[in-house]
Amino acid sequence: MAETAAKKAKSDRKVALITGITGQDGSYLAELLIEKGYTSSSRPLSLCLVNGFCFVAAVQVHGIIRRSSSFNTGRIAHLFANPVTHEQNKMVLHYGDLTDSTNLVKIVMEVQPTEVYNLGAMSHVKVSFDMAEYTGNVDGLGTLRLLDALRTSGLGDSVRFYQASTSELYGKVQEIPQTEKTPFYPRSPYGVAKLYGYWIVVNYRESYGMHCNNGILFNHESPRRGAFCWPPSRLLPCHLRLVASRRRLHLIMDGRNLPVGETFVTRKITRAVAKIHLGQQESVTLGNLDASRDWGHAKDYVEMMWLMLQQDTPDDFVIATNEEHSVREFVEASFRHIGKEIVWEGEGVNEVGKEKDTGIVRVKISERYYRPAEVERLLGNPEKAKQKLGWTPKISFTELVTEMVEADIKLMRANPLA
Structure with a gap:
């Protein structure tokens, strides 16, 4: 009787393991799973397997984080029982790395x-050209x-696996719009590494x-995109607390740690606009204004991830909005x-975006921000x-942009050095 009850309890378990839980998508996904009752066990449930390994199934959202000199958990701090001491309640974090089998x-x-x-990755396309081997090692x-x-752990027949794939697989696009059947043609080490990840998932399935399952995610943003700091502080700049982040670059000058800038273009834009609105900055420098993307909200996309794993049959899906907008837009x-x-004048790297009413140049172009x-x-x-x-x-494109700008205005007002 006890053995039967244990088997039933095990079959009813919903235990999620998230790589990249401290990132934009991982934080929204952890929230979603908790909201869906992945921590709803009425009491701790101790289960023992035939190999003698026992585990407790009360906490049902687990995340893998890399060890670093700073505890970069800003996006999930609100999910801790005590954000200051990082006391864990609704989730459990485990130190690990996708390079350590x-x-x-x-x-x-x-x-x-x-x-x-599997959301963990070296996810910056331009940086992947500088860190090609590392990108392949982690993402592929x-x-x-x-x-x-x-x-190896004996879960191959029971576990459900989601792989965060990417629209960068399409690269030099062969057709518009892209579907699950569109040929791949990646144009970066990131895209190539993710292509290996895509096909190894298909191979293990077959x-x-x-x-x-592969979720081919098109660009998705939110106020949690890029370097993140919580709570906003007037005393300590965010970039000083995020020196270990691979998405934040730094310049040491006269003993001061100065941020070079946000490296994801959407967040770079909304942060700059917030600073301009508050009188903290005059202009922003960008690269290719005419590159166009299908931009959605990360909160919508993590719901799709969850839905994929609730199906009886595994499959691959495009996650997108079917709307195209340029960086200029x-x-x-x-x-x-x-x-x-904003009104535009000039061409190529000489193009500028001016504020219509004042003529002040608000947007400049530099070749340094173009990809190879x-x-x-x-x-x-x-x-x-x-x-x-x-x-x-x-969530619409306009709502997404509005949410990001408003969040950055709030952040920059509280912390101009962020």
Whole structure:
């Protein structure tokens, strides 16, 4: 009787393991899972497997974080029982790395997840040209290591696996819009590494019958995009607390740590617009204004991730809005929110964006922000997700831009050095 009850309890378990839990997507996903009751066990449940390994199934959201000199958990601080002491209640964090296969096996054996969301990655396209080997090791081989850890731990037949794939797989696009059947042509080390991750997921699904899924995510943003600091502080600049972040660059000058700038273009734009609105900055320098993307909200996209793992049959899905906007449009929408209309003059690197009413130059162009191989147009068609999963994005492009600008105005008002 006790053995039967234990088996039923195990089959009813919903235990999620998230790599990249401290990132934009990981933080929204952790919130979503907690809201859906992944921490709703009425009391701790101790289960023992036939190999003698025992585990406690009360806490059902687990995350893997890399060890660093700073505890970069700003995006998930509100999920701690005590954000100051990092006391864990609704979730448990485990030190690990996608480059360490032994550690991954240890974590998987301890957690015994029923769902795994692989969101961890070196996710900056331009930086991947400078760190090509590292990008391949984490984004490509890291996916293989995690899949092998699940099989080694005896979970290959039961676990459901989500792989965060990317629209950068399409690169030099072969058709517009892109669907699940559009040929891939990656144009960066990041895209190439993610292509390996995509195909190894398909291979393990077909070779071992694993419930492995690829979500081909098009660009998705939020106020949590890029370097992040919480809570905002007037006393300590965010960039001083995030010196270990790979997405924040620094310049040491006369003993001072000066931020070079936000490296994700959307957040760079909204932060600059916020600073201009508050009189803290005069202009922003960008690269290719005419590159166009399908931009959605990360909160919408993590819901799609969860939906994919609730299906009986694994599959691959495009996660997109089917709307295309250029970097130029993102700039214009951001300035429009603070009541400034931008007009454009010149061409190429000599082009500038001026404030219509005053003539002040607010946008400049520099070749340093161009990629070695540019991806000009990405537009996804999520029709398959709509038909099979009933998923459609809820937050519009304008709402996304507004939310990001407002969040950055609040941040910069409290902390001008952020």
